[in-house]
Amino acid sequence: METQLDYAAVRAAADRTAGAVRPAAVVPAAEGVWYALEYLQHTGSFKARGAHNFLAAHRAAGTLPAAGVTIASGGNAGLACAWAARAQDVPATVFLPANAPRVKVERLRGYGADVRLVGDRYAEALAACQEFAAASGALASHAYDHPLIAAGAGTLLDEMRDALPGLDAVVVAVGGGGLFAGVATAAREHGVRVIAAEPEHCRALNAALEAGRPVDVPVASVAADSLGATRVSADALAAARHDHVESVLVADADITAARRALWEEHRIVVEAGAATALAALRAAPTPPGKRIAVVLCGANTDPADLTAPAPGAA
Known part of the structure; x- marks a missing residue:
């Protein structure tokens, strides 16, 4: 089905x-700052929005096959795809490298x-997923690079505006760009400023802006597990x-300091990727607005390191 963002x-x-x-x-966090607690979403991240929208749109169009949906992702996108497929009562076939953490495998099966x-690399799992889709007729989904996925994620913006009248800026972490593209599209409609936050060494969007087109970037960051896309989407x-x-x-x-601060100050546990948005706000020389929402987008993480003493602590 043809769609545009x-x-x-x-x-x-x-x-x-x-x-x-x-x-x-949406809850108050500090003067002029609110947190959007999207880590409380089904499956533990915003990805549930796009996954549900993707499958529901295909269901309505009559293009959701009996073979179901398939995706190559052991992270939040895979979990969201499996959750949404269960709601639509169709199979979900998820491809992962053989060395994927057992906890992810078991949660997907759940x-x-x-x-x-x-294989032992994502590229091998992706190739197998593509082969499976071609052979079985299953609908191929994507972690972020599809207008329906991004539009689903973008529903978050209007919900934040409803909860926080007068919202004038939102800070959002960027990986492949699905969440950012959807939120920024809706934000533009309402004149809301968007701060797109990326780790210094996972800068797919920043590099694309610099080059004038999507380009491949190296990935090396504490937040790479959720923001480590090598190339941003054209929509983003x-x-x-x-x-x-x-x-x-x-x-x-x-990023590490912001994640620990969320735990120590609010007892909030989020992924490093989610903490990237708060890190950008904390590092800003001046606030980007008078009413700012920081999207805490996911919490599929191991909290063990947060409860350990901080480096250098007595």
């Missing part, structure tokens, strides 16, 4: 996801997914070219 697509996604996803909880372990680059968007790079040390 625009505000109408985000509104259509809101209709499809209503009642299926948890509305965003959502009813058929987990296929192939298009959204970032508008003057209401600012691209910001964040050091790993600042």
Whole structure:
């Protein structure tokens, strides 16, 4: 089915996801700053929004095959895909490298997914996924690079505006760009400024803006498990070219400090990727607005390192 990412697509996604996803909880954190607790979403991340929208749109169009959906992802996208497939009562076949952590494999199986372990690199799992889709007729999904996925993620922006009237800036972490593209598309409609935060060494969007096109980048960051896309989507680059968007790079040390601060100050446990958004705000020389929402986008992480003494502590 042909789709494009625009505000109408985000509104259509809101209709499809209503009642299926948890509305965003927005809570005050500091003067002028609120946290959007999207880590409380089904499957532990914002990815549930896009996954549900993707499958529900195909269901409505009559293009959701009996063979179900397939994806190569052991992270948040794979979990969301399996969850959404279960809700649509179709099979989900998820491909992972054979060395994927057992906890991820078991959680995927808990959502009813058929987990296929192939090779020892993501590229091998992806190739197997593509072969399976071609042979079985299963619908191939993507972690971030599809207008329906991005539009589903973009529903978060209007929910934040409903919860926080007068919102004038939102800070969001960027990996492949699905969440950012959807949020920025909706934000542009309402004149809301968007700060796109990336680790210094996972800078797919920043590099694309610099080059004028999506380019491959090396990936090496404490947040690489969730933000480590080697190339940003074309939709994300298009959204970032508008003057209401600012691209910001964040050091790993600042990301780690922001993640620990969320735990120590609020007892919030999030992934390093989610903490990247807060790190960008903490490092900003001046606040990007008077009413700022920081998206804490996922919490599929091991909290053990947060409860250990900080480096250098007595």
